[in-house]
Amino acid sequence: MVFNTSDNSRINPQKFALWSAMASIVMMFAALSSAYIVRQAQGNWLEFQLPSMFYVSTIVILLSSLTLHNSYRSFLAGKEKQYKSLLVATFVLGLGFIVAQYLGWQRLYALGVDLKGNPSGSFIYVITFLHVAHVLGGIACLIVAMFHAFALKFNVTKRRKHRFELVVHYWHFVDLLWVYLLVFLMISK
Amino acid sequence: MSDIITYDEKVLIEENGFDDHFHDHHHEDKYKSNFISTYIFSMDHKMIARQFLITGMIWAIIGAAMSIIFRLQLGFPDESLAWLKPLLGKWITINAETGIGSLQPEFYYALVTMHGTIIVFFVLTAGLSGTFSNLLIPLQLGARDMASPFLNMLSYWFFFLASVIMFYSLFLSTGPFSGGWTAYPPLSALPQASIGSGAGMTLWTVSLVLFVVSVLLGGINYITTVLNLRTKGMTFWRMPLTIWAFFVTAILGLLSFPVLASGFFLLMCDRGLGTSFYLSEIFVGGAALDFAGGSPVLYQHLFWFLGHPEVYIIILPAMGLVSEVMAVHARKPIFGYKFMVYSILAIGFLSFIVWAHHMFMSGVNPFISNFFVVFTLIIAVPSAIKVFNWIATLYKGNLRLNTPMLFCIGFVSMFISGGLTGVFLGNSAIDIQMHDTYFVVAHFHIVMGIAAFFGMYAGVYHWYPRMFGRFMNETIGKIHFWATLIGAYAIFWPMHYLGLAGVPRRYYRFDSFDAFSSFSSMNQFITIAAIVVFFAQILMVINFFYSMYYGKKMTTKNPWGASTLEWTTPINAGHGNWDGNLPVVHRWPYDYGKNGQDFIPQIAPMAEGEEDSH
Numbered sequence: 001m002v003f004n005t006s007d008n009s010r011i012n013p014q015k016f017a018l019w020s021a022m023a024s025i026v027m028m029f030a031a032l033s034s035a036y037i038v039r040q041a042q043g044n045w046l047e048f049q050l051p052s053m054f055y056v057s058t059i060v061i062l063l064s065s066l067t068l069h070n071s072y073r074s075f076l077a078g079k080e081k082q083y084k085s086l087l088v089a090t091f092v093l094g095l096g097f098i099v100a101q102y103l104g105w106q107r108l109y110a111l112g113v114d115l116k117g118n119p120s121g122s123f124i125y126v127i128t129f130l131h132v133a134h135v136l137g138g139i140a141c142l143i144v145a146m147f148h149a150f151a152l153k154f155n156v157t158k159r160r161k162h163r164f165e166l167v168v169h170y171w172h173f174v175d176l177l178w179v180y181l182l183v184f185l186m187i188s189k
Numbered sequence: 190m191s192d193i194i195t196y197d198e199k200v201l202i203e204e205n206g207f208d209d210h211f212h213d214h215h216h217e218d219k220y221k222s223n224f225i226s227t228y229i230f231s232m233d234h235k236m237i238a239r240q241f242l243i244t245g246m247i248w249a250i251i252g253a254a255m256s257i258i259f260r261l262q263l264g265f266p267d268e269s270l271a272w273l274k275p276l277l278g279k280w281i282t283i284n285a286e287t288g289i290g291s292l293q294p295e296f297y298y299a300l301v302t303m304h305g306t307i308i309v310f311f312v313l314t315a316g317l318s319g320t321f322s323n324l325l326i327p328l329q330l331g332a333r334d335m336a337s338p339f340l341n342m343l344s345y346w347f348f349f350l351a352s353v354i355m356f357y358s359l360f361l362s363t364g365p366f367s368g369g370w371t372a373y374p375p376l377s378a379l380p381q382a383s384i385g386s387g388a389g390m391t392l393w394t395v396s397l398v399l400f401v402v403s404v405l406l407g408g409i410n411y412i413t414t415v416l417n418l419r420t421k422g423m424t425f426w427r428m429p430l431t432i433w434a435f436f437v438t439a440i441l442g443l444l445s446f447p448v449l450a451s452g453f454f455l456l457m458c459d460r461g462l463g464t465s466f467y468l469s470e471i472f473v474g475g476a477a478l479d480f481a482g483g484s485p486v487l488y489q490h491l492f493w494f495l496g497h498p499e500v501y502i503i504i505l506p507a508m509g510l511v512s513e514v515m516a517v518h519a520r521k522p523i524f525g526y527k528f529m530v531y532s533i534l535a536i537g538f539l540s541f542i543v544w545a546h547h548m549f550m551s552g553v554n555p556f557i558s559n560f561f562v563v564f565t566l567i568i569a570v571p572s573a574i575k576v577f578n579w580i581a582t583l584y585k586g587n588l589r590l591n592t593p594m595l596f597c598i599g600f601v602s603m604f605i606s607g608g609l610t611g612v613f614l615g616n617s618a619i620d621i622q623m624h625d626t627y628f629v630v631a632h633f634h635i636v637m638g639i640a641a642f643f644g645m646y647a648g649v650y651h652w653y654p655r656m657f658g659r660f661m662n663e664t665i666g667k668i669h670f671w672a673t674l675i676g677a678y679a680i681f682w683p684m685h686y687l688g689l690a691g692v693p694r695r696y697y698r699f700d701s702f703d704a705f706s707s708f709s710s711m712n713q714f715i716t717i718a719a720i721v722v723f724f725a726q727i728l729m730v731i732n733f734f735y736s737m738y739y740g741k742k743m744t745t746k747n748p749w750g751a752s753t754l755e756w757t758t759p760i761n762a763g764h765g766n767w768d769g770n771l772p773v774v775h776r777w778p779y780d781y782g783k784n785g786q787d788f789i790p791q792i793a794p795m796a797e798g799e800e801d802s803h
Binding site: 012014020 | 416451462
């Protein structure tokens, strides 16, 4: 679908488009972070400890990036079996992250931090929910990548490497985004 | 006497162009297979541009017609509007005794709100930037199409979907949203706040979220195309100013619209899930609502963080179009090309750090206001550079005073008039008197409404042959121009006086206020001028569609003698733009009157000993 008339020295248009999209996602969360800071400065702000489940989910998503990265390297090295199994592991860990976030919300609720109550709680639900929505997009990409892995004959081509890279970049992005959000929520307490 | 040298584009492209193997894979254009894929779900950027333009025109007519209805109310509050009953139905109530039909105040607010939303987002963002970014980015860069034609098509259809939903909301029994186009809470956040705040607001939000998706898909594509798909030789400093403007516009949109999306997301949570981001303790009908501790000012910050870049998203493409059209019809290189580019970049950057000048009266810290005053006033510098350069381009030019050129000159006039009042409003002390008055209405309508329309008209008249292979009628075009120029000043000039006298905007009628009732004849004058201008625009629409079938045919590829690449394609170019090779660029786009030649196209190689013009 892409009319690539450029020479190869230039960056790939699809990859660049993905990065542009990431920039706009970053702006979305930057807006929420600054809204959080502005609202917090106005007082009437409930203080509470983040449930430790959110740290568990952080470890899970960091692990998933690791497995995906190794899957990519195995793909380049032509190790078909490793490539496929690590890709599936990433997918499972990705789902695990979402489950962990869900459990985190339950812990929050059990703490008495409700979506409707003090805005400090509302912000955490909204920010983490929007992040999970973007992770779901990543899960969809992983499903496409697994489809490529299992339905197509294993073959290291430029085209497939490029496709896989798009998935890898996005997944690392949602991972880093979560790390940023967690650090932000920890610091701005 | 200058030598007339004619360039044979075909020879230049075939000899100097490069083969990108466009036709190797399929022998005929596989996209042009049937009616639906050619005219409806088209992936050809030229067709998508026309789709944006025509959808934008339909919205412009609707938005302008709304303004006529509320201007009738403001100019002639006691006249009967019963004749509008067939159109507006229950929104016109007819007094049983006198038979006088009057506009429902609730619907007056809905009209004002929808007029703003429609013109700002659907006409001047999608209709202007959507049309010309799509048309010109691939054509002027020498690309076959956008980086992703599919995303480009989606961008239009998300806009279409947003349009359908917004249009549907006009016919709700409770009316469309009526809390102002900025949708400030609590009117937007409490469904019970006014009749338009219920279903009307829900549809408004859904529509605008889809619109944001459309802008983002388009913007990602424009940026990627500019950075990746330039033809050989098309360096950044050889890009026409149109492309620079669209490029920066797309970056602004990409960085600011997501913030609006965040703001809307929190708004939806307040509306539907009972959170209190924007709603503090509120009593409705004596009973306290559940909300506690929210801040409506937070919404204003998020909204204007988009809202201010948004006005540059509107005006920058118009500036780019004017720069290009003006150089062509003045037969002179644009004056200060690099300064024009730096000004675009400076305006783009500054647009992100001035948003709170919309909120001087919202209770923000006055010391913080100082910061925003300073940066707001600094925007005058790149703006003035641009104005100076346009005037210097005109100076001693060999002007062709045709319709596109007239609209360019009109644009500069409007931009100066509206820009000067911006210097007043950017000042937080003067804003205490001016804010929310007709002075503000006059300022932004001239500087980003009329000026942006003028830029768009310059573009439409200039590139009409490129889009439809025919010319628009010049006589009607000139009537359209003069009626619009004089009429627009007649509408908005008096509003400055109203505003200085403190007449507030968004009021339903003024005759019942002692302080404002003396302006009734001025309001009548404004209304009459608005009606004249409205019919001048209808004339333009008629000209537009009439010329599509009966306009003078375009017989040569490059009727204006322009040097940019879009005029080297075949008259009815198919998907892929150039038949054979892609053109290769050898020079900047403004070689007009160089070395005694009328113009030298970008595809002409440098002559021996010739030096770059900038």
